[in-house]
Amino acid sequence: MTTIEIKTQSLEPRRHTFGNIARRYGADKSASRYDESMLDLQADVNFHYRPIWAPEYEIFDKARTKIEMADWYTLRDPRQLYYATYNIQRSQMVQGAEQQLAFVEKRGLVDTVDAGWAETVKSYLLPLRHFEWGANLNSLQITNYGWGAAVTVPTCFEAGDRLGMAQHISKIGLLFDGNSGDSLDAAKDAWMNAPEWQAMRKLVEDSLVVEDWFELFVAQNLAMDGIVYGLVHDHFDAAGIAKPGGMVVTMVTEFPKTWFAEQTRWVDAVIKGVVAESAGNAGLVSGWFADWSKKAAEAMRPVADKVLGADGAAAVAAVSAALSERAKKLGIG
Amino acid sequence: MTRNVSITLQNTEDARPIIEAIEADNPAAVVVQYPAMVKIDVPDRIVVKRDSVTERLGRDFDLQEIHLSLISLNGYIDEDDDEFVLSWR
Numbered sequence: 554m555t556t557i558e559i560k561t562q563s564l565e566p567r568r569h570t571f572g573n574i575a576r577r578y579g580a581d582k583s584a585s586r587y588d589e590s591m592l593d594l595q596a597d598v599n600f601h602y603r604p605i606w607a608p609e610y611e612i613f614d615k616a617r618t619k620i621e622m623a624d625w626y627t628l629r630d631p632r633q634l635y636y637a638t639y640n641i642q643r644s645q646m647v648q649g650a651e652q653q654l655a656f657v658e659k660r661g662l663v664d665t666v667d668a669g670w671a672e673t674v675k676s677y678l679l680p681l682r683h684f685e686w687g688a689n690l691n692s693l694q695i696t697n698y699g700w701g702a703a704v705t706v707p708t709c710f711e712a713g714d715r716l717g718m719a720q721h722i723s724k725i726g727l728l729f730d731g732n733s734g735d736s737l738d739a740a741k742d743a744w745m746n747a748p749e750w751q752a753m754r755k756l757v758e759d760s761l762v763v764e765d766w767f768e769l770f771v772a773q774n775l776a777m778d779g780i781v782y783g784l785v786h787d788h789f790d791a792a793g794i795a796k797p798g799g800m801v802v803t804m805v806t807e808f809p810k811t812w813f814a815e816q817t818r819w820v821d822a823v824i825k826g827v828v829a830e831s832a833g834n835a836g837l838v839s840g841w842f843a844d845w846s847k848k849a850a851e852a853m854r855p856v857a858d859k860v861l862g863a864d865g866a867a868a869v870a871a872v873s874a875a876l877s878e879r880a881k882k883l884g885i886g
Numbered sequence: 887m888t889r890n891v892s893i894t895l896q897n898t899e900d901a902r903p904i905i906e907a908i909e910a911d912n913p914a915a916v917v918v919q920y921p922a923m924v925k926i927d928v929p930d931r932i933v934v935k936r937d938s939v940t941e942r943l944g945r946d947f948d949l950q951e952i953h954l955s956l957i958s959l960n961g962y963i964d965e966d967d968d969e970f971v972l973s974w975r
Contacts (some may be wrong), residue, residue, distance in 0.1 A: 563921050586899055587944070633944030 577626075587711050590635035592626055594702035595711050617698045618767040620827055620834050625701030626825045630819050632707075647717065650808035654724055657801055663728055668800030671729060677860050679726045679740030680750055684781060685719035686758035686808055691773045707819055709768075714816070718809055723804050749855035756852040757873045760845075767827070768841045774820040776845035778813070778881065780853055783872040786810045788858050821883055828884040839885045846876055888929040888937035891961030897924050901915040903947075907938035923957055932961065934970040 568575075569583040573593040577845055578584065584592075600611045601681035610617060614623075622628070634642070657663060663671070692712035701707040711820060730736035760777065762767045794797050828835045850873045857865035880886055895901040897919065905924055909915055911934070916927045917942070926932065928930050939947040961972030 560920075583902070585902060585942075631944055 558778075570800065583741055585633065586637070587633035587635050589628075591702040591706050595700070595705070606741055613700060615700050617700070619837055620767045622827065622830055622834075626703045626739070628701070628703050628823045630707045631822045632815065632819055634707060634710060635787050643714070643717070646808065646812065650721060651805050653807060654728060657805055658717065658728060662798065662801045662804075669794045670793050670796045670799060670802075673860055675726070675729055675736050675791065676743060676747075676784065677856055678802075678806070679722060679736055681745040681781070681785065682719045682722045682726075682737070682740065683744045683778075684753065684757055684872070685715045685722065687761060688773055688778070689715035689719070691760055694761075695766045695773075699770075703788075704823060711774075711816070714812065721808055726735040728805065740764075749859045752852035752855060756848055767838075771824065771838055772845040774816070775824060775880065776876075777849045779814075779822075779876040780815045780846065780849040780872055783875060784853055784857055784868060786813070787871065788857070788868040792861055792864070815824055819881070822882050824885070827881045835884060840882055842885050846873065890927045890929055890966055891932050891974065892927045892959070893932055893934075893956070894923055894958040895952075895970060896923050898932045903939050903942035904934065904955060905951060906942050908932065908934055911935050911965050913914045920927060922946060931971065931973040936968050936970075946974060 569581050569846055571589060574584045575581045595613060597613065598752055600613065602612070604610065604612055622691055634738075643781055645721050666674070689712050690885040692708050694713060696705045696709040699708060716852065726740065727734065744754055757778065760769065764771060786809060790803055790806065793802055824838060828838050850869050854865065856870050857869050859865075895905060901924070901926070905917070905926070908926055909917060912926075912928045912932055914928050918925045918927070934949065936949050938945055941950075945969065949965065949967065952970060959972060961974060964971040964973070
């Protein structure tokens, strides 16, 4: 008779992680997927050719911003997004948003919105498609010229987010105009010609040609977004919520509001990291923030006056104050 | 006399932030790696803190999610929304 002896044999993997991660952590220990997806991912040596359109720079060049960091990879994304988690999270958010839109459409809730308020909403919300498109271009610009995958991976995700946001706003427009698209044409016309939008349009166009990519990061993600999202989704929304059907507008703009709250966590972490690095960085960021937040507040003032009437000035002041408070927490100002 | 309490988790990507949080919050923890699982022994008391896991995970963590990675426990459980504690008291 033979006896069978069952043994477990434990096999140690020869390596627990990739070389770039092991060099960073000084040990061959397993790292998170997020770390693996971005640490030292970007090429930083042996650039053979300089770009012919800008021969003063290498293809990737730290000198493209005045900000200096000993290690750009300290600017981690607190959400730890990489390709898979980004897509999973966003698809969940978008599913929720689509459900809200479908609900509103099925019940014909748009027809319950006070006619005057519906016109106002179209006039302040729909032109923001073009603001989002500008933000999409700016995120791509940052991704293109930024240094370090820790920063440029989330900025690339953001570019996708902004395009998605423009689409979401377009869907709201289609909901309000019975799928004819007329409201979107009117919104384009308002963005191009209506007097209250011209300052904002100029500001977006000015931001498109900012050369320092971190100045652009501060301008778009902290200053302009802080003012625009704060005004539109808090103050404008609150002004309509008591009107008949005002709640419907709140429902369909829930997606931008939750997205912005999530985005804020990441933007704050990046800026906080840069500001904490050195007094020089803090000075630069403070200057950019002061400049762009003032311009953004001035540019949104005519829109706020149109929507809120006499309360416009107070709303802009309140949003600016809240944004300055947020900036102070990041070490700016 | 001190007795060990222990927790055994799957060695997966989902469990990694939990394991790291336990290591950070329980300095006396002895972490033993087995194929596909990780057993953590601590004298007297183990605490798993929601905030510590949230910080490592990058999103809000619900302590009940621990059960998706849990293989075995040793100790009396005391849990609320913020902490999951194993001890012999």
